[in-house]
Amino acid sequence: MTLMLNVTDLRGTTPTTAELRRVLPRGGTDVxxxxxxxxxxxxxxxxxxxxxxxxxxxxxxxxxxxxxxxxxxxxxxxxxxxxxxxxxxxxxxxxxxxxxxxxxxxxxxxxxxxxxxxxxxxxxxxxxxxxxxxxxxxxxxxxxxxxxxxxxxxxxxxxxxxxxxxxxxxxxxxxxxxxxxxxxxxxxxxxxxxxxxxxxxxxxxxxxxxxxxxxxxxxxxxxxxxxxxxxxxxxxxDAEAGPSEIAIIADDSANPEFVALDLISQAEHDENAASVLITASSQLAEAVERAVDKRAAQTLNAERAASALGGSQSGIVLVDDLEHAILVANAYAAEHLEVHTRDARAVAERITNAGAIFVGDYSPVPLGDYAAGSNHVLPTSGTARFNAGLSTHTFLKPVNLIEYDRAALEEIGGHIIALAADEQLPAHGEAIAARMEQK
Structure with a gap:
């Protein structure tokens, strides 16, 4: 069976963010x-x-x-x-x-x-x-x-x-x-x-x-x-986790075998997993598709991977250039984003929306799944636009301790009374005034 990845061709277009959210391949579940x-x-x-x-x-x-x-x-x-x-x-x-x-x-x-x-x-x-x-x-x-x-x-x-x-x-x-x-x-x-x-x-x-x-x-x-x-x-x-997803920004310097294997690695999680390649190189896209077709059939979870890779949530997105690829990646907001380009670190630093970013040939997503040291519980389904992955911060509550002495309260008290009066909450102002008037 030949596995054909869906292709979304954005070359020569300047879609808005709203349009990109509609046309990009996307997994997800209707909770x-x-x-x-x-x-x-x-x-x-x-x-x-x-x-x-x-x-x-x-x-x-x-x-x-x-x-x-x-x-x-x-x-x-x-x-x-x-x-x-x-x-x-x-x-x-x-x-x-x-x-x-x-x-x-x-x-x-x-x-x-x-x-x-x-x-x-x-x-x-x-x-x-x-x-x-x-x-x-x-x-x-x-x-x-x-x-x-x-x-x-x-x-x-x-x-x-x-x-x-x-x-x-x-x-x-x-x-x-x-x-x-x-x-x-x-x-x-x-x-x-x-x-x-x-x-x-x-x-x-x-x-x-x-x-x-x-x-x-x-x-x-x-x-x-x-x-x-x-x-x-x-x-x-923490979040409502959806199916696993990976997006890869790659240029013509990328190793198509590495890219293909990384796409497959996430596809074997679940039939609804999403694997997306974003590239301006049609030659790389073709090489990756050939490698995916060959490698996916050989993996232990071949049926599951083939279902995910052939689904509407996966595919190849063709763009004009690297600038276009970065724009698309930020609109997609992948759970896992890999960067396989020349000067990959510089490209990675321009990504604003991703659960975690994997930089270069030797930082694949499976590294982060197990032992990179980072966390693998990450925002899915585009929620990386506003959510972060699991971390020590997830389990901490920032709390403010406010300490003013009498002189410090008197310095700001008049402003508080004015604001309270404007909001028609006079008891707020009276709580301040009583302290200022205290002998």
Missing amino acids: NSVLPTVGPIVEAVREHGAEKALEYGEQFDRIRPATVRVPGDIIDKAERELDPALREALMEAIARIRKVHAEQKPAAHTTTLGPGATVTETFIPVARVGLYVPGGKAVYPSSVLMNVIPAQEAGASSMVVCTPPQEEFGGWPHPTILAACKLLGVDEVWAVGGAQAVALMAYGDDAYELEPVDMITGPGNIFVAAAKRLVNGVVGI
Whole structure:
């Protein structure tokens, strides 16, 4: 079977941002479409707690764990039996991710506005965090690392990892997931998946001694995304994750094999994953298409990759030149953006919209998926225009400490009284005047 990538030819055009958003290939999921299904699940778990969550798990996953919370000896056994090579890989990834996220933590700072007038910004960690790790088409110990480590570096005092039970492993989550938790010092793991897991983390269950969380993060399918939307406000969430996506800016200096392999690497995630090449070189586009056709058929997940690469969300975008490519990339706002051009760093620094930017031939997206040190939980579906990926900042709350003495308040007090009078809130002004009049 010959795999043909869709081609969007923008050469000779000057489309507006609105036009680009309409014509560029784009994946995505309609979360609204599953809200009628997910809403009753969330409400049932809110009302009936763990029992209802376990019922839904048995219905959807065909397995019911003996307890919601995975026993410590099961977690310990998973860590003891971890393959040595995999342990070494996880430990190296942990070290790199931890170093990057530790250095992200901002320091408190004080602004002095005059004698006796200061505002200090401090950063308070979210106290209890719920971290969702999917367990559908693949095993994702990397998602454990990417969620747990920034929460730890922020200073979260309590966390739970929620991940689906597996029939193959006696109703407990996949051992590699449990082993990753153990390596990170996380001992609270709930064997619950899907929308019911999100609801249970949000509402908890006192009878089962399952404490609710303050924030839920982590990727998942459309049902998980819908549940996160529904509990947002009861708890904080990071984002509603859509299908994985990669865009690549490449010129005629790019290696077509590298570009093709990187497009395929994201396409194997999911049939709805998006893989987009943006180039002014028709020769490169043709070479990449040939390489994709050859390589995609050889990969383990060939059927899944072919479905994603042949879908309307993937393809090649032909542009006039590098300036045009940068314009298109910023309008697309990819989750992952690779730059394969001459002077790739200079091009990368002109990108304003991307979840993460991978610079040059030897910084492919799979590096960031596992062990670059950066985070792989990133904004999808164009939301990189206004959202950032998961980081230590996600789990920190900036809080201002306002300290004025009497003289400093008197200096600004008249202005406050004038503003309060204009807004017809006289009690505000009276609260200030009383302090100024005090003997």
